[in-house]
Amino acid sequence: QQPVQSPQAVILREGEDAVINCSSSKALYSVHWYRQKHGEAPVFLMILLKGGEQKGHDKISASFNEKKQQSSLYLTASQLSYSGTYFCGTAGGTSYGKLTFGQGTILTVHP
Amino acid sequence: DAGVIQSPRHEVTEMGQEVTLRCKPISGHNSLFWYRQTMMRGLELLIYFNNNVPIDDSGMPEDRFSAKMPNASFSTLKIQPSEPRDSAVYFCASSNGQGWSEQYFGPGTRLTVT
Numbered sequence: 067q068q069p070v071q072s073p074q075a076v077i078l079r080e081g082e083d084a085v086i087n088c089s090s091s092k093a094l095y096s097v098h099w100y101r102q103k104h105g106e107a108p109v110f111l112m113i114l115l116k117g118g119e120q121k122g123h124d125k126i127s128a129s130f131n132e133k134k135q136q137s138s139l140y141l142t143a144s145q146l147s148y149s150g151t152y153f154c155g156t157a158g159g160t161s162y163g164k165l166t167f168g169q170g171t172i173l174t175v176h177p
Numbered sequence: 178d179a180g181v182i183q184s185p186r187h188e189v190t191e192m193g194q195e196v197t198l199r200c201k202p203i204s205g206h207n208s209l210f211w212y213r214q215t216m217m218r219g220l221e222l223l224i225y226f227n228n229n230v231p232i233d234d235s236g237m238p239e240d241r242f243s244a245k246m247p248n249a250s251f252s253t254l255k256i257q258p259s260e261p262r263d264s265a266v267y268f269c270a271s272s273n274g275q276g277w278s279e280q281y282f283g284p285g286t287r288l289t290v291t
Contacts, residue, residue, distance in 0.1 A: 107282035163208045163272045167220045
């Protein structure tokens, strides 16, 4: 089952904040976040593990609610370089690292 | 580290022709994944291997698609015969095979079938 991301698209001005959500109907072991710029490959941002803590990297952080099987990606004080499509990928416990990706959220940051 | 290497980067072929896409994973990674990305269907997992063994090929669209991993450093995805609806970007990714490990994507092969 593909995880569901919301919103489908976000338009921001530089400096504004955004939240992208990812929900799954299956029990999760981990949630992975990737960003893909137009014409490029997806690039890893961070992983959240079951029982783990909220992660952060610069002004991008994420949380994982195991009970609700949801994860949220927080982008603070957005920069032009944050523009792209954000994907969450979910994994069960014994999947050899197999991920099921959501449909993506398109983030556009304007000056 | 050179990262995941894919070839060719672009492929244009006519309907009915055979297409072979190639992938070299990152050295030391034991899981390899083939994805297809289109506007309509997003990023779909086609097949993945662990220690060169196919684990799950349920995403392979039909018998026209086949994938092999003869050794730890090389994999191929073959489409025979190709159809216009196969046009997409095909990504190969590798990881160390654990649920907590990140996947590293190759640059992709943009396939156009006319």
